[in-house]
Amino acid sequence: MTTSDANPPAWVKSARQLERERQRRRTGRRSASVAAVSTVVFLALVIGLLVSSPGWPRVRQTFFSVGQLGDAFPDVLRGFWLNVEIFLIAEPLILGLGLLVALARSLTGPVFFPIRALAVGYTDVFRGVPTILLVYLIGFGVPALNLRGVPSDPAVLGGAALVLSYGAYVAEVFRAGIDSIHPSQRAAARSLGLSHVQSLRFVVLPQAVRRVVPPLLNDFSSLQKDTALVAVLGPLEALRQAQIHSADTFNYTPFLAAALLFIALTVPLARFTDHLAARAERRRAPGGGT
Amino acid sequence: MTTSDANPPAWVKSARQLERERQRRRTGRRSASVAAVSTVVFLALVIGLLVSSPGWPRVRQTFFSVGQLGDAFPDVLRGFWLNVEIFLIAEPLILGLGLLVALARSLTGPVFFPIRALAVGYTDVFRGVPTILLVYLIGFGVPALNLRGVPSDPAVLGGAALVLSYGAYVAEVFRAGIDSIHPSQRAAARSLGLSHVQSLRFVVLPQAVRRVVPPLLNDFSSLQKDTALVAVLGPLEALRQAQIHSADTFNYTPFLAAALLFIALTVPLARFTDHLAARAERRRAPGGGT
Amino acid sequence: MTARSDGIDGATPRSPDAALLRIENVWKTYHSQPVLRGVDLDVAAHEVVCLIGASGSGKSTLLRCVNLLETVDDGAIYLDGTEITDVRADADRARKRIGMVFQSYNLFPHMSVLDNITLAPVRVHKTPRAAAVAQARELLERFGLADKAKEYPDRLSGGQQQRVAIVRALATRPSLMLLDEVTSALDPELVTEVLGIIRELKESGMTMVLATHEMGFARDIADTVCFLDNGVLLETGPAEQIFTEPREPRTREFLQRVLESGRI
Amino acid sequence: MTARSDGIDGATPRSPDAALLRIENVWKTYHSQPVLRGVDLDVAAHEVVCLIGASGSGKSTLLRCVNLLETVDDGAIYLDGTEITDVRADADRARKRIGMVFQSYNLFPHMSVLDNITLAPVRVHKTPRAAAVAQARELLERFGLADKAKEYPDRLSGGQQQRVAIVRALATRPSLMLLDEVTSALDPELVTEVLGIIRELKESGMTMVLATHEMGFARDIADTVCFLDNGVLLETGPAEQIFTEPREPRTREFLQRVLESGRI
Amino acid sequence: PADSTGDAKASTSATGTAACAKDKLKLTKPGRLTVATDKPAFEPWFKNDDPSNGQGFESAVAYAVANRLGFAKNEVTWTTESFDSSYAPGPKKFDFDINQISITPERRKAVTFSDGYYDVAQAVVAADGGKYAGVTSVNELKNARIAVQVGTTALQAVRKQIQPATQPQVFNNQIDTINALKNKQVDVVVLDLPTAFYVTAAQVKNSKIVGQLPRSADGTEQFGLLLQRGNPLAGCLNVAIGQLKSSGELARIQDQWLTSSAGAAVLK
Ligand SMILES: Nc1ncnc2c1ncn2[C@@H]1O[C@H](COP(=O)(O)OP(=O)(O)OP(=O)(O)O)[C@@H](O)[C@H]1O
Ligand SMILES: Nc1ncnc2c1ncn2[C@@H]1O[C@H](COP(=O)(O)OP(=O)(O)OP(=O)(O)O)[C@@H](O)[C@H]1O
Ligand SMILES: [Mg+2]
Ligand SMILES: [Mg+2]
Numbered sequence A, B: 001m002t003t004s005d006a007n008p009p010a011w012v013k014s015a016r017q018l019e020r021e022r023q024r025r026r027t028g029r030r031s032a033s034v035a036a037v038s039t040v041v042f043l044a045l046v047i048g049l050l051v052s053s054p055g056w057p058r059v060r061q062t063f064f065s066v067g068q069l070g071d072a073f074p075d076v077l078r079g080f081w082l083n084v085e086i087f088l089i090a091e092p093l094i095l096g097l098g099l100l101v102a103l104a105r106s107l108t109g110p111v112f113f114p115i116r117a118l119a120v121g122y123t124d125v126f127r128g129v130p131t132i133l134l135v136y137l138i139g140f141g142v143p144a145l146n147l148r149g150v151p152s153d154p155a156v157l158g159g160a161a162l163v164l165s166y167g168a169y170v171a172e173v174f175r176a177g178i179d180s181i182h183p184s185q186r187a188a189a190r191s192l193g194l195s196h197v198q199s200l201r202f203v204v205l206p207q208a209v210r211r212v213v214p215p216l217l218n219d220f221s222s223l224q225k226d227t228a229l230v231a232v233l234g235p236l237e238a239l240r241q242a243q244i245h246s247a248d249t250f251n252y253t254p255f256l257a258a259a260l261l262f263i264a265l266t267v268p269l270a271r272f273t274d275h276l277a278a279r280a281e282r283r284r285a286p287g288g289g290t
Numbered sequence C, D: 001m002t003a004r005s006d007g008i009d010g011a012t013p014r015s016p017d018a019a020l021l022r023i024e025n026v027w028k029t030y031h032s033q034p035v036l037r038g039v040d041l042d043v044a045a046h047e048v049v050c051l052i053g054a055s056g057s058g059k060s061t062l063l064r065c066v067n068l069l070e071t072v073d074d075g076a077i078y079l080d081g082t083e084i085t086d087v088r089a090d091a092d093r094a095r096k097r098i099g100m101v102f103q104s105y106n107l108f109p110h111m112s113v114l115d116n117i118t119l120a121p122v123r124v125h126k127t128p129r130a131a132a133v134a135q136a137r138e139l140l141e142r143f144g145l146a147d148k149a150k151e152y153p154d155r156l157s158g159g160q161q162q163r164v165a166i167v168r169a170l171a172t173r174p175s176l177m178l179l180d181e182v183t184s185a186l187d188p189e190l191v192t193e194v195l196g197i198i199r200e201l202k203e204s205g206m207t208m209v210l211a212t213h214e215m216g217f218a219r220d221i222a223d224t225v226c227f228l229d230n231g232v233l234l235e236t237g238p239a240e241q242i243f244t245e246p247r248e249p250r251t252r253e254f255l256q257r258v259l260e261s262g263r264i
Numbered sequence E: 001p002a003d004s005t006g007d008a009k010a011s012t013s014a015t016g017t018a019a020c021a022k023d024k025l026k027l028t029k030p031g032r033l034t035v036a037t038d039k040p041a042f043e044p045w046f047k048n049d050d051p052s053n054g055q056g057f058e059s060a061v062a063y064a065v066a067n068r069l070g071f072a073k074n075e076v077t078w079t080t081e082s083f084d085s086s087y088a089p090g091p092k093k094f095d096f097d098i099n100q101i102s103i104t105p106e107r108r109k110a111v112t113f114s115d116g117y118y119d120v121a122q123a124v125v126a127a128d129g130g131k132y133a134g135v136t137s138v139n140e141l142k143n144a145r146i147a148v149q150v151g152t153t154a155l156q157a158v159r160k161q162i163q164p165a166t167q168p169q170v171f172n173n174q175i176d177t178i179n180a181l182k183n184k185q186v187d188v189v190v191l192d193l194p195t196a197f198y199v200t201a202a203q204v205k206n207s208k209i210v211g212q213l214p215r216s217a218d219g220t221e222q223f224g225l226l227l228q229r230g231n232p233l234a235g236c237l238n239v240a241i242g243q244l245k246s247s248g249e250l251a252r253i254q255d256q257w258l259t260s261s262a263g264a265a266v267l268k
Helices: A015-052 A056-063 A066-105 A110-128 A131-144 A154-180 A183-191 A196-211 A213-233 A238-249 A253-283 B015-051 B056-063 B066-105 B110-128 B131-144 B154-180 B183-191 B196-211 B213-233 B238-249 B253-283 C059-066 C091-096 C113-123 C129-142 C158-170 C188-203 C215-221 C239-244 C249-261 D059-066 D091-096 D113-123 D129-142 D158-170 D188-203 D215-221 D239-244 D249-261 E002-016 E057-069 E154-162 E174-182 E193-203 E233-247 E249-257
Strands: C021-030 C033-043 C048-053 C074-079 C098-101 C176-180 C207-211 C224-229 C232-238 D021-030 D033-043 D048-053 D074-079 D098-101 D176-180 D207-211 D224-229 D232-238 E033-037 E076-080 E112-120 E122-127 E146-149 E169-171 E188-192 E207-212 E221-227
Touching (some): A015 A056, A015 B110, A015 C074, A056 B131, A066 A110, A066 A213, A066 A238, A066 A253, A110 B015, A110 B213, A110 B253, A131 A154, A131 B056, A131 B253, A154 A196, A154 A213, A154 B196, A154 B213, A183 D091, A183 D098, A196 A213, A196 A253, A213 A253, A213 B110, A213 B154, A213 B213, A213 E169, A238 A253, A253 B131, B015 D074, B056 B253, B066 B154, B066 B213, B110 B154, B154 B196, B154 B213, B183 B196, B183 C091, B196 C113, B213 B238, B213 B253, B238 E174, C021 C059, C033 C059, C033 C074, C033 C224, C048 C059, C048 C215, C059 C176, C091 C098, C098 C158, C113 C129, C158 C188, C188 C215, C188 D249, C215 C239, C224 C249, C249 D188, D033 D059, D033 D224, D048 D059, D059 D207, D113 D158, D129 D158, D158 D176, D158 D188, D224 D239, D232 D239, E057 E076, E057 E233, E112 E233, E122 E154, E146 E174, E174 E188, E174 E193, E193 E207, E221 E233, E233 E249
Parallel strands (some): C048 C207, C048 C224, C098 C176, D033 D232, D048 D207, D048 D224, D176 D207, E033 E076
Antiparallel strands (some): C021 C033, E112 E221, E122 E207
16 A cells, blocks of 8 residues: 555444444344254254154164163274274375376366376276275285285275275366366466466465365265275274174164264364365455455 | 458468478377377286286186176166165255255354354264164164154165265265355345345356366265165165175176166266366356456 | 434435435444545435545445445445445345446356346346346447357456446446446447446436546546545545545645556 | 568577567467457567557457467467477477466465465576565565565455566566556556556566557557457557557547547 | 974964964964065075075974964065164064074063074184194184174174184175185184085085084073064964974974084084
């Protein structure tokens, strides 16, 4: 600004504004109470209906038994570390693979047709094939091939199947993000002399990734739960431990223990991405550029 | 344009341009062949390695037996209709629920806090809970409640569990789309006199939905495959049929039949959305607004 | 309340000779940084007001406040005697009567030019589609865009986009138009045309508030010119007076620099 | 080949007195609709060329072709004697030496103003970050934006955004600057300032091609003015000649209308 | 011939407990006995994945029990019930489920079991000529990679009696368990003895039963019929099973469909 701040009038809130704010607070409080009360009533109704139903004691006993939860928890937790481990190793690989495939798909020009076709074929097939089949195919098929030097640890093979399957999903998410960046952004980057790769890296991808964080998180939490699929290859992860306890006792509560653990992982992640989104939002306040 | 088209020079392609196009075609052809050849070689290598491995005959027999495929196919196909049915009924419900929750989450102002909290709680919990537990809880728990007027068909209950689970995922996808629309678009809509709901309906959502088509399609194809989870409640859908055949014959090929059916559903969907995306892209050619 | 609001209750309709738009002591802050500082302004029906001032002085913000896209932090805005900043007022009803054109066009990229224009008439004003289309085509014709009706905004040049934005706002037949630097992206030939159209609109009784950097344009079209300086409405007066004998030294200084830039 | 390309091979460096930028018979079509029709233009080093013409006449498209953001459909463009439209030429190397400012700013919304400006110096020209930041701050200071270095683009007013875009292009120290209606969103005070900066740039030896609707500005800054009409470069000449005694009737007509709009 | 004896015994029992008269029973479908099992149904418990053919041990037991209760073969309906859903709370769509389900005290809290109709022993299967083919004691299995199927009591038997150094691997179903053995992803498989005989004879070439696990301290493991919790039908089923046992008919069925366990030595 070049204007000098000579004699700026001081702001003393007018009586009107004070009255307005009072009124806003009042109606705000009123609507907030209405909303809160109706929400609470709604929840109470649902819960009441549930609890008062004739079968509730049996259902509570079968799905929400505190004793069973306590009994199963240590085993389920032990299994859960395997899920976390597979997740932590698979996720970076998935992100890398997904990004590569997304970039391959967004290559233009007839020259890249075969690579594009490969990428398209990959996403099509691997999103279509049930993950469980992939786990079987890799978990039982690869050891059966009798190849030397190929790992045979079921957790590793199961993890590889997950990477292949989720790579296809994540690739599509990234592609959506990349496509949603207006071409003028890339034009601006290229005009500054940035190469194709640099434009992607510094201009397109940072914006694209931010836009797709919620769907990515979707795939994260799906993956977290699908780490349970490696159980078909034998390892004792959380859901399998729950299943064993459930079969032993004919009670489904152990699954609840697994669910609580999975939720305990998803919620902080969700809050973290909300925080990121809110920060990005603050940067583009509506006042300026419009 | 107000300019008259007086005396427009006619365009005869110059010798330079013709030479340039020849050269472009030539290098284009060359690079295209290089790319094609390397892709083919890569694929051939992978396949060759596979086929020449000592265990290949056994793997082929176990996973890719033509005879088994033929035997299992009719049953798997019969089961597949159930998957398609559940999918077709669940998907619209999921889209509706997801949209509602996404809109609830994007409400601003302290008044809406309880609704927002409810929506946040829903997405957090239902993305965290393993879908299989939800299927158990609803498929076994709801009939056990002995409530009158509540359906007890396992396909319906399983479908309801899928709706609740995927509703949370789709809500997050929609939210990403809504958040990615610049606030100035909403400002423009409001300034024309459109109400909040109208702005959403005519301006924000159409753009948001287009942006999230690929991640939505991800959730579609996940859902397609997770319709298999209702099998734990008893109905004989495709994967279950495959499993039965597989157990009969100690051969995994029947799963391949299921996979082929799922792929047959996913690929046309994927091509269709690609087509939509390409059309949207053509509308925002880089030339104009930049 | 400011001294100006002498006994007038916002909810009661006022005498017809009163201002169509009355801005009273409007304050607006962003992150406790004041951007508008107690702006007072009356715009009579059929009047054309130009807001001039340096970049960042708050012109766009003032227009956004009038259109209720921002909540004012103090003060009041009346449209036709009704306080539209009232807590209980229906913002959509007020906006229906106000047309706005944005500095950055804000066209809807997923709709053709024609759909952009007919959206509000059809959805908000319930005009039959055929009538809305006919009117839109007529307006497009007048702005030299007849052949672009089926195009999508991203394919148009900057000037073409801004013209579509103007047409879109006009199509709702507002009784007050807010125009934020509408001519900045137009080529000079079209400025003449738009000027003609705005004059035409004015003659047809349209009330307008324009933010502009085009002094020649302002001098030509405005009944009243307001000079905004760092959020303060420093000087208001007839166009001729402001441009020839400004009272405030800041205004003189500003116009001096503008003169040097060759835009007056 | 046009008659002009007499024996000059694009790949051979030419004598130093030749044009820094040479545009030869450039054609560009969109969907078989010609937008540029055989444009020929020479820009000498240290020369400032203004493109004028109606909206949609192809000014932006020509600038985009020079910066290789569009592939020409015929003809050639030489920078410093090297054909940059050659099939084998490295587009990035050419662009490194050309700065461009867009009509719609195209700032990177995820980066602060400072990061927008230092991106290319640091990543493309390998300037040490500290030096790049110092230079950026200096430029921001000169453009009255010193306090906005840490802001994000969406929070700036339109004029502020455009100034940042100019600074960003300048920061790569290009030998040719392409400016697409850079002053359209600036307030008159800043136009003077930018004008000053452009004159300064010119004196420091910068070659510039500007598309503009500001005739006063064009007359003041340009060595050569080109009138584009519907994709045809209808008339080229010294600014004074074009504005006072244009040869073509279309040019005269255009300027007549501009005169009426009060922008000259 | 079995029919005549069956009828005679049934009539005596009916006089003993009048509540078990065919028309007094509260059934899922009146007048019919609804029996559930999983699909696919494996040999030697069923044959050709068709429970209604009366072939295979459990199919034959089900028909024998039905017969004792006075149901003719065509009055028995078979329905599919997966193991996971057999113990879901709420009303059941079968009268009893016969699916190699072991009776345990914990499970009794959720469902009602009939008396046991088969004494189960767990057997260890290994690759013929492999490292564990000649094992004679449980101790030698401590370092083996062991596979079991989920939901079976084999897992507890392994944990209690072998106490292996590494966690046993738990597979979804029999086919995955067997494939893991074939692929050499595990060294031995633990499963119930009848299945083990079938696996080694028909399913995995070059495999053999190494031996049976010794009976655990807390009593013999038995398969029972599974009923809705509190279903009074259990009493009548117990009467019928008691009669089958005392008449020697159950032993005859067992001899007909299951290989004698004498062929597998008990591990020390
Ligand atoms: N949402 C926002 N958050 C923070 N600051 C804002 C926001 N919107 C506007 N501002 C600041 O408010 C001031 C006034 O902005 P405004 O857009 O009203 O100026 P203007 O007079 O229209 O300028 P121009 O002529 O450049 O368009 C500027 O300094 C701007 O940076
Ligand atoms: N990608 C595109 N697809 C189709 N038409 C295009 C495209 N880009 C530009 N055009 C058309 O080409 C013509 C020239 O556009 P250009 O942007 O070069 O005009 P301009 O002279 O810069 O106009 P203005 O002064 O309004 O910026 C216009 O009619 C425009 O609609
Ligand atoms: Mg502004
Ligand atoms: Mg342009």
